[in-house]
Every structure is written in structure tokens, then in C-alpha cells.
Amino acid sequence: MLRVFLVQTAQGLTPSSGGYKANVNLLRQLSKSGHETAQICYGLEHEVDKFAKKAVSKGVEPNVTICTTIPVTDLQGVTHELSVKTFRDMDRVNNVVISRDPFNKAYPYWEFRADTIDYIQGRPISKRMRTLLDLFSERIKAFKPTHVVFNDALTMKLTGELKSRGEYDGKRVAIIHTAEQLPFGPFCGGIEGHCISAEEEYKMLQGVDGIWTVSGAIKRYAWEHGKLETTFLVHSNLTYLDRETGGMPKVRMNVDRDEVGMVNPCPHKGLSILLALADKLPHIKFVVWKSWGSHEQHIVQLQARPNITIMETTCDTDEIWDRIKILLAPSLWFEAWGVVVTEAQLRGIPVIASNAGGLPEAKIGLPHCIPVKAISGDHDANGEYDIPDQDITPWESVVSTLMADDDEYRNLATLTADESAKWLCGLDERSHEKWLLEMMKSGPEMPKEL
Known part of the structure; x- marks a missing residue:
């Protein structure tokens, strides 16, 4: 044991x-x-x-x-x-x-x-x-x-x-x-x-x-x-299954919702893309949930856009999934995975994500994964990451289509839920257990090139 x-x-x-x-x-x-x-x-x-x-x-x-x-x-x-x-x-x-x-x-x-x-x-x-x-x-x-x-x-x-x-x-x-x-x-x-x-x-x-x-x-x-x-x-697996039942999470069909959501709006998570979208699409509503990266100066920028609603940090992600039509994950840093992306897709929420770091893995091949100019690691005079300028055009196009075309949305939402469920069911729920048990039998492996 x-x-x-x-x-x-x-x-x-x-x-x-x-x-x-x-x-x-x-x-x-x-x-x-x-x-x-x-x-x-x-x-x-x-x-x-x-x-x-x-x-x-x-x-x-x-x-x-x-x-x-x-x-x-x-x-x-x-x-x-x-x-x-x-x-x-x-x-x-x-x-x-x-x-x-x-x-x-x-x-x-x-x-x-x-x-x-x-x-x-x-x-x-x-x-x-x-x-x-x-x-x-x-x-x-x-x-x-x-x-x-x-x-x-x-x-x-x-x-x-x-x-x-x-x-x-x-x-x-x-x-x-x-x-x-x-x-x-x-x-x-x-x-x-x-x-x-x-x-x-x-x-x-x-x-x-x-x-x-x-x-x-x-x-x-x-x-x-x-x-x-x-x-x-x-x-x-339990990271993504329903916390109460231990089963597959409830799939939404939020075609009647009218908000685009984002969690943890801050520069390295793609705040500049969100703000540009809000300016380009003033008729579309956006809602954000603050988290560890959202500092006061970022909140001020969000407050300046009348079509952005700011919510407090939440541990109850159901309030997010019940509310939004689309999730944005426009990260510019070297994202490790993006748990929120996988959570949303399992619930049938289409996700528009960047291709930074591990986000394409979290997307599991589903639309839409948009190339960005990623952060290089350089910092500005304030010690923050330098944020490259981005081409907002592909983001604007996808958001506009999914918010206006109900048939396009339904098809993507159904594909998203079905493929995500297949992916999760295909994982080995005991992979971590097996790794830890194997570790007890031998020492660390010698390094080898990938």
C-alpha cells in the first residue's frame, strides 16, 4: 500500500x-x-x-x-x-x-x-x-x-x-x-x-x-x-469528473447564452487579446473571473470596457459553465496544460485557445487553437513579461461566428462534449498509482533524449 x-x-x-x-x-x-x-x-x-x-x-x-x-x-x-x-x-x-x-x-x-x-x-x-x-x-x-x-x-x-x-x-x-x-x-x-x-x-x-x-x-x-x-x-481523472457524483460532468448546450468568458485575466494569460476583442466587438458581452494573476492595474483596464463584467474568484466552476457560451484561453506564456480548458470542453463549452505551451494538449485536437506570438521570457522595466503585439483578426472571426451562428455553435458544442468524453474515458485512472508503485522497485531512470 x-x-x-x-x-x-x-x-x-x-x-x-x-x-x-x-x-x-x-x-x-x-x-x-x-x-x-x-x-x-x-x-x-x-x-x-x-x-x-x-x-x-x-x-x-x-x-x-x-x-x-x-x-x-x-x-x-x-x-x-x-x-x-x-x-x-x-x-x-x-x-x-x-x-x-x-x-x-x-x-x-x-x-x-x-x-x-x-x-x-x-x-x-x-x-x-x-x-x-x-x-x-x-x-x-x-x-x-x-x-x-x-x-x-x-x-x-x-x-x-x-x-x-x-x-x-x-x-x-x-x-x-x-x-x-x-x-x-x-x-x-x-x-x-x-x-x-x-x-x-x-x-x-x-x-x-x-x-x-x-x-x-x-x-x-x-x-x-x-x-x-x-x-x-x-x-x-478525478480532476475532471464531477466533484459530487464522481461521474462525467454535466454537458451544457449554452446556445442561448450571450457571454464570452475568461478566467484569470492578466497579461501573460492574454489580457491584451481580451481587451482588443472587447473593443472590436462592442455588441458582444464578456465576463471574467479574477484569479491569482489579476492585479489592480489589470482590473482598471477591464473596468474601462462597458461590455466586460468582472466577477470575483470562484471555486465553484459550475457558475462559470452555467453562464458562458464560449471560453477564451488566449495565454501568451508557456502554459503547462490549462485545466480550465479541459474542464470547459468536457461540459460542451467551446474553447478558443492559443497554441502556447501545453494548451494544444489540453485542447485534444478540437477547434479552435489559434497561433500567437508567445512570450519570450524577456521582461520590461517593471519586471513583468514583455507582451508581444498580437493579430486579433482570427480571434475576432471565430468569436463573431460562434456568437452569431447557432448551428455552427451547436455542432461545435456537440463535437466538443463527445470527443472530450472519449478522451477522458481513454485515460488510465491508475497511471499515477502505477508510477509511484514502480518507483519503489528501483531508483531513478538514467536521462535519455526525447
């Missing part, structure tokens, strides 16, 4: 980011197959109560326990109490939840980043960082995992130290969700919070037991720029 422990860096138990959904659904899939799983994460008080009630409704005893309260003193001398709770959710995943708000006060982002860099680079670390590392270490050792999985450098170093001291003897598995995570290539550290110490992180990646890349595009990038051998596996 596998015992898989995830270190989840997302804020909250229901993160909206596709990468973090993939992390959690890996655990759910393994739990469904009879393995023991656990995660440590940052959550809000009401989330624990909500998840515990959901577990009870599904016949699972949540066993909510307040394990400890840890005092942490910040740089101003103020002490914050971190509450740590454990519970078992409806999928039988064991959760260790650090109270999010006190954590953010005790570890402000820029200070936590500096502490992490000190730790990664082998410099003396603060008392509050040692407190956090001790908490993670205790939880990992108590669970006795066969595998620890992570997508952050801090956990990669911590688990390496535990192994070197003989305090952990399982496998260490890194998950790569973005090219920016990788410590090499044109996109290394291109977005804040990704790859904070390239030389050290590259060395550490050489010592892990497995590296999961979520698309063929990221796998090829890792080899081309860093000669790093990785394993490409499509996200767990």
Missing part, C-alpha cells in the same frame, strides 16, 4: 488554481484506489467545519482534532498563535490544516520569501522558520509516508535533509506545474514566487526520486533546457 503525503502550498482547502486542483485530486484518486493519503496545507476555520460536515454526509467520520497551538513571533515582536487541526475528509484524505490568517500575519510574504531563500542557500535561518520546518518534519515523520510529493523548494530541501539524517526513508516526488518553476530556461523565475534560488534548486532536483510534469510540453522544456528527465502524466 502507498502512503502519500502532499505538502500543499496553496492558501485554502479549495484553491481555484488548476495546479493545486491537480495536487489534491492526485490524493483523491489514490485514496479511491485504497491507499492512505494526507496533506498539510493552510486553511480557514470555516473550511474545516464545512469539509467535516461534508464528510459526515458521505458516511465518513472526520475526527476533527485541534492538535496544537504554536506561538510564532514576527519581526516586530508580536506573537501569533498558529492553530493546527487535523481531520479526514469525504475522500478519506487526512488533512493537517494550519490556520491561514495567523500564518500570513506571522510570515508576511516578502519576509517568508527571504527566510526561505536563506534556508535554501544554507544560511542561518530565523526562529520562526525553524518552527515551521519542525512542524512539517513532525507531520511527515508521524505519517510514515512511502512518498512525499511537493511543488516547492522548501519541502524539497527539508525532505532531503530528513532523508540524509535517516528520519525519512521514502521517495521524494516533485511536481512541475509551470516552466517558471524550473531552475533553467528562458522562463526560470519569470513569475514572482517561482524558482527563488536556481542553482540550489537544480542540484536538489537531481536528487529526487521522481519528477511529474503535467504536459508533454513541460517535459520537453525540462529536457531541452536542463537535460532533466521527467515523467509526463495527464492530471488524475
Whole structure:
């Protein structure tokens, strides 16, 4: 039996980011197959109560326990109490939840980043960082995992130290969700919070037991720029199945809807294409859902267009699929996969996407995938990616046709739903499980050219 422990860096138990959904659904899939799983994460008080009630409704005893309260003193001398709770959710995943708000006060982002860099680079670390590392270490050792999985450098170093001291003897598995995570290539550290110490992180990646890349595009990038051998596996099936029923998601036929949607509008996700479309097509309504990349200056640009409606971040994607007629995914960066693209297509929502990074894989050959001038990795004076000018003509043509021609729309929506369902049914739901089990039989494979 596998015992898989995830270190989840997302804020909250229901993160909206596709990468973090993939992390959690890996655990759910393994739990469904009879393995023991656990995660440590940052959550809000009401989330624990909500998840515990959901577990009870599904016949699972949540066993909510307040394990400890840890005092942490910040740089101003103020002490914050971190509450740590454990519970078992409806999928039988064991959760260790650090109270999010006190954590953010005790570890402000820029200070936590500096502490992490000190730790990664082998410099003396603060008392509050040692407190956090001790908490993670205790939880990992108590669970006795066969595998620890992570997508952050801090956990990669911590688990390496535990192994070197003989305090952990399982496998260490890194998950790569973005090219920016990788410590090499044109996109290394291109977005804040990704790859904070390239030389050290590259060395550490050489010592892990497995590296999961979520698309063929990221796998090829890792080899081309860093000669790093990785394993490409499509996200767990449960990432795309209905959360409540575990079955295929509900297919919409939204021919009567009148809005074009986009999630996470920001420059590297193709904000310039959205804004140009809104200007070119003032008679068409657009709606966007803010997410991690949507900053105030981007919101101001969106607000200046009267045909764009701005919605808050949502973890309930059904409100998106019930509302929109078309989804735009005009990314200009090296997109790893694009979970939202696959989610929409499975529900019969036509997606107009760019061909950046792994988006053609997420599109699974369905119309429409439009070539763009992708981000090169260069940055402007503000430290943001330089955004190349784009040809808006093909985007304008497709959006106009699908919004006006009901027959064209129905045909594409039906094709989209049917082909996406076939694709999902053709995936091996136990591929991750098999990979992790195989990892226990042997060491890492020798690198080989793709």
C-alpha cells in the first residue's frame, strides 16, 4: 500500500488554481484506489467545519482534532498563535490544516520569501522558520509516508535533509506545474514566487526520486533546457469528473447564452487579446473571473470596457459553465496544460485557445487553437513579461461566428462534449498509482533524449 503525503502550498482547502486542483485530486484518486493519503496545507476555520460536515454526509467520520497551538513571533515582536487541526475528509484524505490568517500575519510574504531563500542557500535561518520546518518534519515523520510529493523548494530541501539524517526513508516526488518553476530556461523565475534560488534548486532536483510534469510540453522544456528527465502524466481523472457524483460532468448546450468568458485575466494569460476583442466587438458581452494573476492595474483596464463584467474568484466552476457560451484561453506564456480548458470542453463549452505551451494538449485536437506570438521570457522595466503585439483578426472571426451562428455553435458544442468524453474515458485512472508503485522497485531512470 502507498502512503502519500502532499505538502500543499496553496492558501485554502479549495484553491481555484488548476495546479493545486491537480495536487489534491492526485490524493483523491489514490485514496479511491485504497491507499492512505494526507496533506498539510493552510486553511480557514470555516473550511474545516464545512469539509467535516461534508464528510459526515458521505458516511465518513472526520475526527476533527485541534492538535496544537504554536506561538510564532514576527519581526516586530508580536506573537501569533498558529492553530493546527487535523481531520479526514469525504475522500478519506487526512488533512493537517494550519490556520491561514495567523500564518500570513506571522510570515508576511516578502519576509517568508527571504527566510526561505536563506534556508535554501544554507544560511542561518530565523526562529520562526525553524518552527515551521519542525512542524512539517513532525507531520511527515508521524505519517510514515512511502512518498512525499511537493511543488516547492522548501519541502524539497527539508525532505532531503530528513532523508540524509535517516528520519525519512521514502521517495521524494516533485511536481512541475509551470516552466517558471524550473531552475533553467528562458522562463526560470519569470513569475514572482517561482524558482527563488536556481542553482540550489537544480542540484536538489537531481536528487529526487521522481519528477511529474503535467504536459508533454513541460517535459520537453525540462529536457531541452536542463537535460532533466521527467515523467509526463495527464492530471488524475478525478480532476475532471464531477466533484459530487464522481461521474462525467454535466454537458451544457449554452446556445442561448450571450457571454464570452475568461478566467484569470492578466497579461501573460492574454489580457491584451481580451481587451482588443472587447473593443472590436462592442455588441458582444464578456465576463471574467479574477484569479491569482489579476492585479489592480489589470482590473482598471477591464473596468474601462462597458461590455466586460468582472466577477470575483470562484471555486465553484459550475457558475462559470452555467453562464458562458464560449471560453477564451488566449495565454501568451508557456502554459503547462490549462485545466480550465479541459474542464470547459468536457461540459460542451467551446474553447478558443492559443497554441502556447501545453494548451494544444489540453485542447485534444478540437477547434479552435489559434497561433500567437508567445512570450519570450524577456521582461520590461517593471519586471513583468514583455507582451508581444498580437493579430486579433482570427480571434475576432471565430468569436463573431460562434456568437452569431447557432448551428455552427451547436455542432461545435456537440463535437466538443463527445470527443472530450472519449478522451477522458481513454485515460488510465491508475497511471499515477502505477508510477509511484514502480518507483519503489528501483531508483531513478538514467536521462535519455526525447
